[in-house]
Amino acid sequence: MSKDYVHGYSDEESNRLLDQANTLADLLHEGTKYSAGSKAPENQRFLRILEAGCGVGAQTIRLAKSSPDAKIISIDISEDSIKQAKSLVEQNGFSNVEFQRADILNLPFKDETFDHIFVCFVLEHLKDPITALESLRRVLKKGGSITVIEGDHGSCYFYPETEESVKAWECLIECQEGLGCNPMIGREIYPLLKNSGFENIQVSPKIVYVDSSKPDLVEGFNKKTIIAMVEGVKEQAVSSGMMDIESWEKGIGDLYKTTGPDGVFFYNFFKGIGTK
Amino acid sequence: MSKDYVHGYSDEESNRLLDQANTLADLLHEGTKYSAGSKAPENQRFLRILEAGCGVGAQTIRLAKSSPDAKIISIDISEDSIKQAKSLVEQNGFSNVEFQRADILNLPFKDETFDHIFVCFVLEHLKDPITALESLRRVLKKGGSITVIEGDHGSCYFYPETEESVKAWECLIECQEGLGCNPMIGREIYPLLKNSGFENIQVSPKIVYVDSSKPDLVEGFNKKTIIAMVEGVKEQAVSSGMMDIESWEKGIGDLYKTTGPDGVFFYNFFKGIGTK
Numbered sequence: 001m002s003k004d005y006v007h008g009y010s011d012e013e014s015n016r017l018l019d020q021a022n023t024l025a026d027l028l029h030e031g032t033k034y035s036a037g038s039k040a041p042e043n044q045r046f047l048r049i050l051e052a053g054c055g056v057g058a059q060t061i062r063l064a065k066s067s068p069d070a071k072i073i074s075i076d077i078s079e080d081s082i083k084q085a086k087s088l089v090e091q092n093g094f095s096n097v098e099f100q101r102a103d104i105l106n107l108p109f110k111d112e113t114f115d116h117i118f119v120c121f122v123l124e125h126l127k128d129p130i131t132a133l134e135s136l137r138r139v140l141k142k143g144g145s146i147t148v149i150e151g152d153h154g155s156c157y158f159y160p161e162t163e164e165s166v167k168a169w170e171c172l173i174e175c176q177e178g179l180g181c182n183p184m185i186g187r188e189i190y191p192l193l194k195n196s197g198f199e200n201i202q203v204s205p206k207i208v209y210v211d212s213s214k215p216d217l218v219e220g221f222n223k224k225t226i227i228a229m230v231e232g233v234k235e236q237a238v239s240s241g242m243m244d245i246e247s248w249e250k251g252i253g254d255l256y257k258t259t260g261p262d263g264v265f266f267y268n269f270f271k272g273i274g275t276k
Numbered sequence: 277m278s279k280d281y282v283h284g285y286s287d288e289e290s291n292r293l294l295d296q297a298n299t300l301a302d303l304l305h306e307g308t309k310y311s312a313g314s315k316a317p318e319n320q321r322f323l324r325i326l327e328a329g330c331g332v333g334a335q336t337i338r339l340a341k342s343s344p345d346a347k348i349i350s351i352d353i354s355e356d357s358i359k360q361a362k363s364l365v366e367q368n369g370f371s372n373v374e375f376q377r378a379d380i381l382n383l384p385f386k387d388e389t390f391d392h393i394f395v396c397f398v399l400e401h402l403k404d405p406i407t408a409l410e411s412l413r414r415v416l417k418k419g420g421s422i423t424v425i426e427g428d429h430g431s432c433y434f435y436p437e438t439e440e441s442v443k444a445w446e447c448l449i450e451c452q453e454g455l456g457c458n459p460m461i462g463r464e465i466y467p468l469l470k471n472s473g474f475e476n477i478q479v480s481p482k483i484v485y486v487d488s489s490k491p492d493l494v495e496g497f498n499k500k501t502i503i504a505m506v507e508g509v510k511e512q513a514v515s516s517g518m519m520d521i522e523s524w525e526k527g528i529g530d531l532y533k534t535t536g537p538d539g540v541f542f543y544n545f546f547k548g549i550g551t552k
């Protein structure tokens with residue numbers, strides 16, 4: 001387990017990740033459904049799906065639900081995350097997931113083991129995403145597919161914007177970059193998939209546009225996902241001198257103005273699919 | 277005719293605006309179709325549509341095509357633009373458009389004259405868009421709708437990005453702001469429509485995501501729309517000292533890298549609809 005993981009491992013943080021997953025699940029998982037189809041031979045009835053980097057299981061339960069006929073193997077580098085993910089999957093009554101602690105760069109699977117691979121909010125944390133994708137490609141069957149989902153913090157803008165609210169957002173980016181992450185990796189999914197050998201690549205942006213006509217998203221996305229994430233780097237931002245405490249507090253207050261009647265918030269994720 | 281119009285009035289510029297309109301037309305005009313429907317009373321057979329700020333007619337011909345049963349009144353502040361728009365509409369064989377020189381802030385129409393109003397790439401040029409929208413609302417019938425389309429230059433990002441390419445893009449924004457424009461107005465459509473009295477407002481982002489799997493968009497959008505637009509402010513950017521000529525040339529060269537095999541480009545427009 002790496003202490004450097006940008007989102008930390010606290011219970012509060014796990015709850016935020018679950019809230020985020022619920023709010024965004026429909027958007028991100030739209031179309032992600034793995035099924036062998038009626039014409040599949042008997043021994044192909046259960047597709048083997050690898051979820052690489054399952055974290056606390058936020059996406060796992062969606063995968064388990066949307067692909068009930070698939071056998072899902074979910075791996076993560078953190079034993080603690082796997083425990084939480086396992087417990088979440090059990091609470092939700094799914095029996096089609098197996099968990100295993102494993103490193104994406106050193107996968108304990110034979111070549112061409114999986115029919116599909118699902119990687120969500122993982123590549124942003126890796127220092128060498130191409131090597132990771134090549135490693136994943138090794139264990140993918142010929143003709144199998146990979147699905148990659150990532151955010152892009154450079155896609156984010158809002159109304160009203162102030163110097164301090166923009167700066168607070170930039171602190172989040174800087175803190176994540178300081179941990180070796182790439183919070184702007186979303187835009188790179190196409191070249192990353194291409195340069196790691198995948199074919200038939202299709203990348204589509206998944207848009208979150210929020211104005212006050214959508215109170216659920218104001219609550220679930222602006223407040224509980226975005227602003228909560230920015231607030232999570234307060235200590236680092238202030239103690240490292242990126243912002244003084246007064247500007248920080250004003251920045252957070254200004255971010256909350258985007259949740260008011262005139263407020264607007266825009267962010268986009270990217271979802272890429274490729275085949276081997 | 278105002279010489280301050282940010283896009284200028286040269287033939288080359290008119291061609292760029294038409295190229296842009298063709299590339300983006302399907303995206304922006306999707307769903308914009310005005311029809312009285314089969315149950316409309318006889319005297320309602322011809323809907324009256326106001327296109328406010330028709331420019332050289334790039335959107336007019338799309339409107340004329342998609343709403344053949346409507347009577348379209350297209351106005352613009354520039355007599356020259358109207359001439360070009362008229363000629364374009366005639367070349368394309370449409371007879372359902374009437375042109376009139378008029379100022380949005382001082383409309384020569386009675387209250388509640390129009391069934392629908394269409395405003396595309398216009399509000400960004402106005403110093404007081406709320407007053408303009410209120411003026412338009414006056415001539416809209418009760419129950420009628422307004423459609424507003426605008427870009428947002430703050431939504432734009434690309435890969436690869438360099439200091440110089442980002443700076444060149446910022447020069448475009450700065451030049452437009454210097455002329456009193458608001459190139460980031462797209463995100464404000466919701467509050468603008470709300471604060472000028474419209475109801476049932478629905479705003480949706482219209483996304484342009486381009487990677488090298490889409491060569492038509494690389495050509496029509498990245499090169500002919502975006503980079504051409506940036507190149508249009510070269511003289512202002514360099515003569516005003518925003519960038520020196522070497523950095524400028526590097527910035528443009530780097531923007532062209534977004535059109536290469538690993539390049540990615542993202543921009544979004546906003547389309548808002550409201551009723552009276």
